[in-house]
Amino acid sequence: MKKIKTKEDLFQLYERNKTLLALRTADERVKEDVEKAKKNKTQREILVCGDTGCASAKSKVIFNYLKKEIENRGLDDKIKVIQTGCFGLCEKGPVLMSFPEENFYVEFKPEYIKNFVEEHLINGKDLDRLYYTDPITKRKIPKRSEIPFYKKQFKIALRNVGVIDPSQLDEYIAVKGYQALAKCLSMSPMDVINIIKKSGLRGRGGGGFPTGIKWEVCNKMPGDDKFIICNADEGDPGAFMDRSILEGDPFSVLEAMAIGGYAIGANKGVIYIRAEYPSAITRLQVAIKQLRERELLGKNILGNDFSFDIELKYGAGAFVCGEETALIASVQGRRGEPTTKPPFPAEKGLWEKPTVVNNVETFANIPPIILNGPEWFASIGTEKSKGTKVFALAGKINYGGLIEVPMGTTLREIIYDIGGGLKNGKQLKAVQTGGPSGGCIPAEYIDTPITYESLTESGSMMGSGGMIVIDEDNCMVDVAKYYLEFTTHESCGKCAPCRIGTKRMPEILTQITEGYAEDDAIEKLENLGKVIKNASLCGLGQTAPNPVLSTIRFFRNEYENHIKNKKCKAGVCKNLFIYRINDNCTGCLVCFKNCPAGAIIGAPRQKHIINFEKCTKCGICFMKCRFNAIEVV
Amino acid sequence: MAKIYVNGQAVECQDNLTILEATQQLEDVYIPTLCHLDLEAFNIEHHIGSCRICMVDVEVDGRRKMLPSCATPVKDGMIIYTNTPEIIHTRRTVLELILSDHPFECLTCLKNGNCELQSLSKEFGITKISYQGKKKNYPIDVSSKAIKRELNKCIMCRRCETACNILQTVGTLSGYKRGFDAVVAPANLKPLVETNCTFCGQCVNVCPTAALTEISYINDVWKAINDPNKKVIVQTAPAVRVGICEEFCLDHFDPSNTGKLVTGLRMLGFDAVFDTNFSADLTIMEEANEFIQRFTKGGRLPLLTSCCPGWINFLEHNFPDLIDIPSTCKSPQQMFGAIAKTYYANKIGIAPKDLIVVSIMPCLAKKYEAGREEFKRNNIPDVDYVLTTRELATMFKEAGINLHKLKPSEYDSPLGISTGAAVIFGVTGGVVEAALRTAYEWITNEKLEEINFTQVRGLDGVKEATVDIKGTKVNIAVTSGLGNARKILEKIEDGTANYHLIEIMACPGGCINGGGQPYIHGDTNKILQRLNAIYTIDEKSKIRKSHENPDIIKLYQEFLGEPGSHKAHELLHTNYFNREMV
């Protein structure tokens, strides 16, 4: 493979590679070729999502078989099969796309391959079964751009994910890869920093700290020994934005780290990645190897005297290591215990040297800001929250997956326009953002625009991007308890308020969910929560009470119902409700047949009865009944 | 310099101070602390900021938040409030949380009255715990002879970890597990006796609660004293006499302290009150002789002093290739025991098994040392029980003995007379100075005029000196604290050390700061006072060179023959073992 030693080498390669992604991108330089290919159907590309999500549903098997099938038919010079990153509509995986048509195929199975190649690719027949179905109109929508899920999205961080083959440096170069770095190397580090400052980019890991200012503080620190760290310890359960970027577009993060290194004066980069992401680790290892071989990592990059290299460090399963000082402790081979700030890492970080820690998504935004200019970025989003944000939409929603929207998009737009509304026609109760550090925003506030400020004001926070949709069948006390139990397990144990406080809070919550809470339980939780927030050493403890405090704020009546009346209306806390069959019962025997505890007494066409003593509250009858005859009491 | 505002008043201070340090200079400002420990005297920092008791309200760079004063550096323009109602409420709640995970057994706890958590509770006026719940549940570790560990009382202040890993570089303790069950413990929660613990006891000295205390032998000693069939004698280490006065509000420099100690011991019921200082003089006789032999006859150099069992443990665990370097002399405690159970037992016509030797030590490693197999004869240990200065104070108080009110008296014969050279064993540099006083006269056969070797005195962790003995240059190094010992031993390993005589003491400052001394609760000035008191006793001693001790001379004449004799080797010398451990 040819080395890329200078800027000229880079641009020459960019020129040579323009046909590589011709069918997939709207590249002006090869527009004519693309039109021709479309007309004559001479060239085709089939993209298969290789992200962990779809891979868990056999997408890698699909990729291999499809490739083989096409080879066997001698079509591999006309039809290229490429493995890419996440397309975003994960709920409908495995997902495939074909270009230049931009057809979108969902819920693909290995069994479909023969037919797909024969009938659809060769004979040009529409295979309706493979297309996306609109949940309301029931219409089939073959083209991705017409699928509602995609209409309101705007991709910056995810611009290349699901487009390029993440294992090929040449494809990255074909989409202007490393041109941002080339541009930076021709200006001073302070100029680079000013661009980032002007763009208004804020940390995407949750803190929301202005990236440009962080870089500036570190730049001003004396000394040649500095570090830039990529925080890939995405620990929020339910969040997989960073993983998708690393699996789908690793080179953008690596390029951005070099840009950051240049800006702050660091020659060494470290990516701290959680061990639970083996695919992402492999992708990064492959990418780093290619960069080193072609001299985009190492000494004198692109003919400049700037040298830069990157090391991978693995986590070992500790959520707290997402906190920057704990992360640094872990890189140093220690227990992941945070340290007091000040001093901040920009002053005294890894091995006591000035260090900048940025999130994966923050890095992914850097190259386009450099290439398109800070004004372009600042024109997207709102006044204080510029640009876009990637969210991992999950929970009781029809179309969960990975989305990227401009800041300022409302929750309503995300849940209904993009996510297709709630599953099974249920009522929206709340939206949880920010993971264990965040809070629950009730349905009344569904028109809240997504910005750092508005989410914080609502008692939640942006967090890293996890967004969980909660419906009427979820108990808010139980949700708070779930998050607190997570936090208890992940607290490092160093400081007293978090170590002991995050044990006491779930103890009180358990008392509430099991029906033996004391009358002042809510006041206790509020007081304790406030102290833990104020007194804890790090962000984990300081935000741990948020799920409790926000659910108390907006769902106080649920708490009171649990405490005073010992009732759980949502039918989750087993001691606090029973299932009862009402008059809607048609005597169909479905619940009777499915009850694992034999707790239902029923005869055909007669109203069934549940025996409370035998009932284990497993919920199967409730889920199975089609007549709304089983209610929570 | 920085200008900050504390509770409304403007204050100028150095800009490299923490908020706590800056406010400590103000008379009317007080911030409670718990995990914080001032180890500046030993060039170590310990401001972990983990207990969150010292929180203050800080407004800096336009943002207002609560920060730990012990760990936050001041910044010009900072506005600080130390006792707003919210701060007080926060501190109180945090303390309640800590107490909610703590056993409520103050009345029977060894640290009753001496516990920093207890004091803070009283100070905050805690009368109930609002947030009760599960508590830690770890077994108690009494596996060793010296240190008791009660993990349920650990408050994660990390002081012991700092003491063990950073100050002493022993590395027995580390944070273990995560979250609510996190404690500071040996690897995999092993019993202490299976670890590389040296029993130096620095962890016990710094622990604010009873998570780390000593294994007590008070009951065994009472039992022995009350046993009509046994004769119980006691020896007192040099550092004890300047430590115990703190328990009875006696001035460190009062010359009658030692005499009062002796009287008190007699009142407790010991059949004879002897002095470890006597056997310290004995140690010098043997060690000076050994040094001269090795120095003049091409023997293994450097010679390292060996009276400190903590440092011997350290050597055996970490530098097993160097076990031929220390002097073969036993420690004064063990020499005393050996002489007591032979020479003295004979003199008073008693069988060794009926003679109980109790030693009062400022040290915890001595408890372990007394139990070493090689210090027994016919299965009878030379030293039966070791009590710390603290335990002795407890016994005195239990017996209604107030040292303050006693008349001083003299030690008993024939193991009671000692010299100034012996008492300085209690401080860093003392052993080497005592050895030099004797070695000088033996090598030159001339009288030593300048008795004080001040170059080896003081609390610095590493001291180097070259002593000129009539043209012969002797290179000396003195270290205290095992972290400093490690540095010297690594130099010897690397072959870059060119010392002839090295003194190593495990405890920073020497035995005066031993693991068994009265708690100083962070007041390192007390260590300096103890040090100066020791040298004052030396100054005022009638005899100041070990070889001039008349009872020592008598011991050799009647029993041992001469230094290095066969009998001396049999009773007073030992060897060391490869006990390598990580």
Add this chain to the structure above:
Amino acid sequence: MGVALDDLQLTQKECHNELLEQMYNKLDDFISSLGIQKRDPFRKGHLIQVLHKAQEIFGYLPEEVQIFVAKKMNLHLSEVAGVISFYNFFTTTPKGKHQIHICLGTACFVKGAQRILEEFTEQLGIGPQEVTEDKEYSIDIVRCVGACGLAPVVTVRDRVYAKVTTGDVEKIIKECKEISSE
């Protein structure tokens, strides 16, 4: 008539010891390849990587392996043990042959992962972090493997099961047995 039982056991022991030696050599080679100097203050930065490798080779991290790592890297055993006890990934007890990881991340939780866990517990008779008596199965809870769109998720080694229901539990257990007997 074949090999005597005692001889067989001895051979098994020899095999076991030889296997152990091979494993230690493998770990030793790995540590050496990192070029760690005895007194290098940065050597501790390699610890987590070394522990990952050690666990990969031995399957878990018993004290003998911890001591080996401590000696090779010139660290205190207490430091090594303290780090191991901090991180979820490292285990000092052997796992089952089939390690069943049940994700209890938010997306999976909200879709009923707790009931999946209960079903596995019911069928295998062990709880989280426990191993069955025959050492065949162990259950561990993980929090978010990042396949949230296909929640609830259960993984066994490199097999990922998506949209798992309580009815699938028996199938998954059976499949483990079938794959291992191939």
